[in-house]
Amino acid sequence: MGFKSYVFRRILSGIPVFIGLSMLIFFLARVLPGDPARLALGPRASDEAVQSLRDQMGLNDPVIVQYLNYMAGLFQGDMGISLTTNRNVAADLVYFFPATFELITVGMTIAVLLGVPLGIIAGQNKDRFEDNAGRLFAFFGVSMPAFWVAILLQLLFAFYMGWLPATGRIATAPPRITGLMLVDSLIATDFAAFRSALAHLALPAFTLALAPMADIARMTRSSFIEEFNKDYVHALETSGIPAKLIAYKYVLKSSFAATLTIIALDYGFLIGSAFLIEIVFAWPGMARYGVTAILENDINAIVGVTLVVGLVYIVANMVVDIMYGYFDPRVRYGGDE
Amino acid sequence: MRRTNESSGEGNGVTRRKMLTYAGATGLAVTVAGCAGEEPEEGIDDDSGNGTGNGNGNGNGDGSDDDSSLVYATTIAPSTIDPMQVSDNFENIYAVNVYDSLMMYSDDTPPELVDGLVVEWDVADDDQTYEFTLRDDATFHNGDPVTADDVVYSITRMMEMQMGMSWMWAGTMSPDGVSAIDETTVEIETDRTFAPFIFTLPYHPIVNEAEVEANDEDWLQDNDAGSGPYQLVEHVRNERLVLERNEDWWGEWPDGGDPFDEVVMEIVPEEGTISGMMGSQEADITDEWLSLQTYEEIGSMDHASVSDEVTFSPLYVFMHNQREPLDDVNVRKAISYAVDYETIVDDILEGNAERLQGPLPDAMWGHNSDVTLYDRDLDQAQAYLDESPYDGEDIELTYTYVSGLTVTENIGLLMQTNLAELGITLDLEGAPWTRITDMVTDPESTSDMHAIYLSFSYVDPDTFLYPAWHSDSHGSWESASWYQNEAVDQLLDDARTEIDQDARIEMYEEVQELMTEDAPALFVVNEAELYGINNRVGGYVDNGLVGYSKAFWRLYNQG
Numbered sequence A: 001m002g003f004k005s006y007v008f009r010r011i012l013s014g015i016p017v018f019i020g021l022s023m024l025i026f027f028l029a030r031v032l033p034g035d036p037a038r039l040a041l042g043p044r045a046s047d048e049a050v051q052s053l054r055d056q057m058g059l060n061d062p063v064i065v066q067y068l069n070y071m072a073g074l075f076q077g078d079m080g081i082s083l084t085t086n087r088n089v090a091a092d093l094v095y096f097f098p099a100t101f102e103l104i105t106v107g108m109t110i111a112v113l114l115g116v117p118l119g120i121i122a123g124q125n126k127d128r129f130e131d132n133a134g135r136l137f138a139f140f141g142v143s144m145p146a147f148w149v150a151i152l153l154q155l156l157f158a159f160y161m162g163w164l165p166a167t168g169r170i171a172t173a174p175p176r177i178t179g180l181m182l183v184d185s186l187i188a189t190d191f192a193a194f195r196s197a198l199a200h201l202a203l204p205a206f207t208l209a210l211a212p213m214a215d216i217a218r219m220t221r222s223s224f225i226e227e228f229n230k231d232y233v234h235a236l237e238t239s240g241i242p243a244k245l246i247a248y249k250y251v252l253k254s255s256f257a258a259t260l261t262i263i264a265l266d267y268g269f270l271i272g273s274a275f276l277i278e279i280v281f282a283w284p285g286m287a288r289y290g291v292t293a294i295l296e297n298d299i300n301a302i303v304g305v306t307l308v309v310g311l312v313y314i315v316a317n318m319v320v321d322i323m324y325g326y327f328d329p330r331v332r333y334g335g336d337e
Numbered sequence B: 001m002r003r004t005n006e007s008s009g010e011g012n013g014v015t016r017r018k019m020l021t022y023a024g025a026t027g028l029a030v031t032v033a034g035c036a037g038e039e040p041e042e043g044i045d046d047d048s049g050n051g052t053g054n055g056n057g058n059g060n061g062d063g064s065d066d067d068s069s070l071v072y073a074t075t076i077a078p079s080t081i082d083p084m085q086v087s088d089n090f091e092n093i094y095a096v097n098v099y100d101s102l103m104m105y106s107d108d109t110p111p112e113l114v115d116g117l118v119v120e121w122d123v124a125d126d127d128q129t130y131e132f133t134l135r136d137d138a139t140f141h142n143g144d145p146v147t148a149d150d151v152v153y154s155i156t157r158m159m160e161m162q163m164g165m166s167w168m169w170a171g172t173m174s175p176d177g178v179s180a181i182d183e184t185t186v187e188i189e190t191d192r193t194f195a196p197f198i199f200t201l202p203y204h205p206i207v208n209e210a211e212v213e214a215n216d217e218d219w220l221q222d223n224d225a226g227s228g229p230y231q232l233v234e235h236v237r238n239e240r241l242v243l244e245r246n247e248d249w250w251g252e253w254p255d256g257g258d259p260f261d262e263v264v265m266e267i268v269p270e271e272g273t274i275s276g277m278m279g280s281q282e283a284d285i286t287d288e289w290l291s292l293q294t295y296e297e298i299g300s301m302d303h304a305s306v307s308d309e310v311t312f313s314p315l316y317v318f319m320h321n322q323r324e325p326l327d328d329v330n331v332r333k334a335i336s337y338a339v340d341y342e343t344i345v346d347d348i349l350e351g352n353a354e355r356l357q358g359p360l361p362d363a364m365w366g367h368n369s370d371v372t373l374y375d376r377d378l379d380q381a382q383a384y385l386d387e388s389p390y391d392g393e394d395i396e397l398t399y400t401y402v403s404g405l406t407v408t409e410n411i412g413l414l415m416q417t418n419l420a421e422l423g424i425t426l427d428l429e430g431a432p433w434t435r436i437t438d439m440v441t442d443p444e445s446t447s448d449m450h451a452i453y454l455s456f457s458y459v460d461p462d463t464f465l466y467p468a469w470h471s472d473s474h475g476s477w478e479s480a481s482w483y484q485n486e487a488v489d490q491l492l493d494d495a496r497t498e499i500d501q502d503a504r505i506e507m508y509e510e511v512q513e514l515m516t517e518d519a520p521a522l523f524v525v526n527e528a529e530l531y532g533i534n535n536r537v538g539g540y541v542d543n544g545l546v547g548y549s550k551a552f553w554r555l556y557n558q559g
Helices: A003-030 A036-041 A049-059 A065-072 A089-124 A129-143 A147-160 A181-187 A191-226 A233-236 A244-282 A287-297 A297-327 A330-334 B005-023 B024-035 B041-047 B050-055 B089-098 B148-161 B163-167 B197-203 B209-214 B217-221 B271-279 B290-297 B328-340 B341-348 B378-387 B406-420 B433-439 B464-469 B486-497 B501-518
Strands: B070-075 B103-105 B113-115 B119-125 B129-134 B178-182 B185-189 B232-234 B240-245 B264-266 B304-307 B310-320 B353-355 B396-402 B425-431 B449-453 B521-527 B531-533
Touching: A003 A065, A003 A297, A036 A049, A089 A129, A089 A181, A089 A191, A089 A244, A089 A287, A089 A297, A129 A191, A147 A244, A147 B271, A181 A191, A191 A244, A244 A287, A244 B378, A287 A297, A297 B486, B041 B521, B070 B271, B089 B232, B089 B240, B089 B264, B103 B197, B129 B148, B148 B163, B148 B178, B148 B185, B148 B209, B163 B197, B178 B217, B264 B433, B271 B290, B271 B433, B271 B531, B290 B304, B290 B531, B304 B425, B310 B341, B310 B353, B310 B406, B328 B378, B341 B353, B396 B406, B396 B433, B406 B425, B425 B433, B449 B521, B464 B486, B464 B501, B486 B501
Parallel strands: B070 B264, B396 B425, B396 B449
Antiparallel strands: B103 B113, B119 B129, B129 B185, B178 B185, B232 B240, B240 B264, B304 B531, B310 B449, B310 B521, B353 B521
16 A cells, blocks of 8 residues: 555544544533533523523534534534633634644644753663663653642742743734744744743743653653664764764664654643643633633533544544554555455 | 622632642642742842833833733633623623723722712602713713713613623613613613612623624624723733723822723633732732632732721521421521531631621621621520420431532531531531532422522622522522511512612611521621732722722722
């Protein structure tokens, strides 16, 4: 099977997964306790008002009808009205998702830029001080709760040192184009806004980066060590090629596939961590919107946010599979047997 | 929308705590925040331009004068800022600062009705026709004059939308009854005689008809069409609202210092962060939803204090007046005498509360200070129990509270011990707020005892007494006692249709007398609402009113 048709089939196979996910999320959201219409209208609302909102929301229809209506709407970009913001959930997600996307993308970039070199240094110095220190760091990075690190970093850098802002995304926002502050401020050539966006990103993105950074460092280290023991490396060494060049040019390239996998998987995982980070740093993103939705039993918003999170996971997994198929053609044929 | 002021007391308490449970380490954070809190204070003194400008959400780092900017940090994000949809405290804070109403409230306790857009009003002999004369110098933020047509439009819009605070006028006011006589005169004919009507008007924001009509439905979510002391300059959803002072406002700015040219309502969901911001003086005022621990932390800062005004947050424990054994007044009185209120005030609430004498908080006009104040007296309790056909051992009761609200849970635990001394068994049951509002719709499912905070909407005893104790209100979360007393019903009805305030006071005093004799509930405490506040903010008074407790136009910078 060619690579193209492999990719195509892989993407197609994501569709039933997405449909399954949507059903699961939809039905789970419907069995949450509490009447969403009553919650939306408040305890002072009359029974008639609650009934009429229930009708309007279709909550009196059989669940399967509700689901089919929802899916039909979904394809037209209609995700239902949020009970807390009174807007279409799709509009809310378009508004809030860029903030989360920017946060996790910058977080992942930090994780890669720091995690890969850390892994290589550890791999090059196996069982020596650098390696042990790296392992200790990785251990902490993975096991420390992100929100706790977040609070500590905030105390130190924002409140104690006063170097970085503690909350928010930017001081004065540039005109909204993509919703990504870094990009929008560059488009507007507003460098003060760009600096402000970077400063606001620093703490939350770094906090988010810790866990994947540790993952990436561990993975890079082990695949690096494995690769380093291969014969061609010895050959290169004996040819007098400098160790640094061997490490970064030859070994890293061929050992990077495994690391890529981790990066893609962690990317999906980051959205999950963002739920807590966005609360601590008052980051106005989708994850925070989702937390509010859950606490307020805002069912359409819950379904919307969960679908997007699920979709990010599905896409991340898909990308990993495709990458595997690219790096290791045996995977492509495995499916046919 | 989702939270009316009432439910926010319960709902948000729960949700916030849930969130904290998830976050777990907030306690630690708060502690550490406190340690860090004192340092930056000096840092800012040394280096004021830099420190705040940089870390502050509102500071642009462009050298804008921070002293004239007030930051209100809150854990709650508004659902909506359309003035006809606003319902909870935060949303009303926005609305009262940006929009004028016909009438307003002063910041006294109890708050007094003062003229807003109105210079004169009059009610006709039918007690249903009100005539309002508008001031002629009020202009909207875009420069248009405020006219009678705008008032008619605003009332119509609110009645048609049926959202936000519109329940206040359900059955009282309809669009047909409102008309503009001339440019500055509005006539409102109410559908029935409703004495508290005039007290509800401070919650009716007036919008600019031309501006609202010229834009789409969502326009008011990011823009304002008001004439109030502040105008909206920036709304970043879930992040902040930035208000700028309207120098053309017709009202009075405070004496004693400069008013704040800018007010930033910063939305910060994590209370550890709010504590940190108060410590580094990035925030000036907090909301009322933080934990006691955080307020203690803020109170210990040199540059800040905690406002702990006791106003209008009564906590009742309803008793089921229609089910045995609580249908016996002697049992209810026995329980009323058995509870240790002193421990509730001093230990459970750490002093941030006052005993509640009867159903009405004493900050409200019409409070009767002669009614029986049940204090712990076990002999009395036993005597009343002996009057009833029951033995303590025969009685087993269920007490429900909103799960997650530690105060009401602790009160339950204490009552368990107190009642055990009479031989009464009390089972505690925590339930989510939504379940509690469901349970109380039916006398069958209503539990024997229910702990609930009552809320406050307009400055009139009716707001507490009618929804809770009139038998027409049965089935709502505010009337879980299923209390029935024809004399009380009659008095509450009469007081609604009597316009003369002195006559009404007499009626309400009698209601309170009858009620304390019936002891349909435990009138436990009136709790203080706590707010952290920076010492530089002058003019702050918590009058306990939704929205009006944060009248930014009455605040000034006192350095």
